[in-house]
Amino acid sequence: MNTIQFLGFSASILIGVSLGLIGGGGSILTLPVLVYLMGINPLVSSAYSLFVVGTTSLIGSVSYMRKALVNYRAAVVFAIPSFVAVFLTRRYIMPAIPDPVLMSDSFSLGRNVAIMLFFALVMLAASLSMIRDRRNQAAGQAESLRFNYPVIALEGALVGTLTGIVGAGGGFLIIPALVVLARLPMKMAVGTSLLIIAAKSLIGFLGDLSNIPIDWPFLLEFTALSVVGIFVGSYLSRFVPGQKLKKAFGWFVLMMGVYILVKETIL
Template sequence: MDISTVIMMLLIGVFGGFISGLVGIGGAIIIYPAILLLPPLFGVPPYSAYIASGLTSSQVFFSTLSGSLKARKKTEFSPPLVIYMSGGMITGSMLGAFLANLFNAAFVNTIYIIIALLALILMFIKVESRSGEPAFNKPLLVIIGLFVGIISGIVGAGGAFIIIPILLVLFKLPMNMVVANSIVIAFISSIGAFIIKLIQGYIPLEDALFLIIGSIIFAPLGLKLSKKIPNFIQKWIISILIIVAIIQLIF
């Protein structure tokens, strides 16, 4: 592996890990297009959509693992929310990882853009957060988790970029609770996709290593900083990342 690839993967991993901790996502919303689009700028041969998806799944798995170790200690952490939604997501993500082989690269990119647009629309819907201890519709959590898991498995993402708007709008949870739980949900749901794509040979280990190193170091730092950032700023950061990713993939 040449030094250009090492530097590129480290930078992508650092940014993805930091963002995953800061706003409770796995970083896939920006990592996937970055892996597709940045290699030529570093003089590195481009990756296929399948390899980019595999590398993204490895980054999501390790960055959310790193962030989850911190998040589960927060008072906002809710085991029922995590168990039911991630239970549906891990099943869906494994199914999605298998289904990804049936689609071409253009279709995978299209799915990614459609889901990102949906997440963006949800981010701008204003709802009042519920006060007090939230009660969850457990079957609904499982069903939504299954659907999001299938989509995230196809793309190689943890699915947190769509989990966050759903928890904010549909379940009316406060932002601090969403961030604390979404990164743990994203970690659990990423397990299936990561294992399947590793078995399928879509994760070049040398490339993934430096991506992972950057992620696991900076995810806890992002999570620590998230406590000091107002909710509306976190929402705008997520929205901007989604917009940037959509523009990159379209153009």
């Protein structure tokens, strides 16, 4: 194992730590780690990301279930259209993307570069969502739930499509939707988000099994380290103010998004 690969496996722990601390964000790191540190093709990396994020989130959601911090009604309303969208995206849309995506006499945009550029734009959107102050949104109470079913379902479908394309769990979109549209308290939104991320990511991964060869020994080792990280993150969440951590992580994601844009277009 060389130094770069060691850093990649170490980063897998940080992916889990982020999921354990803020219920999201870790998935936004998985694709760059797999592509730039582990040297894996972006299309394959997006599939691996689904498995890593899905398995880690599923294990992390168990502790929230035990504390009664998962709202299953909200999860179902959001998740069903998301499940359908992510599976269809991985099974039919991704294999149909041409390579190159765009080509002219003086310009060519390959599929792998297009995936990374799209992912960088997702990272920029994610960073703004994390940096923005949402303390006023966290004040909702579970007793006053009022579901906006069509809007929640629509966002579920959009997040599912996004997950299918780039392999990101979408927690940075799910949590605000649950807090604003379903009026869940922040901690319950985090627990519900982890369960949704787990289910739709693993369902999306199933759509890849017939399209992409899977290196199971590597994938299971990488995922195991991420699972260790989510236990560490869940423990640290007792001591670290979540809002401050989320903002700091948002700035980190912003810098990574800018780096990917620069690397894929200029360097």
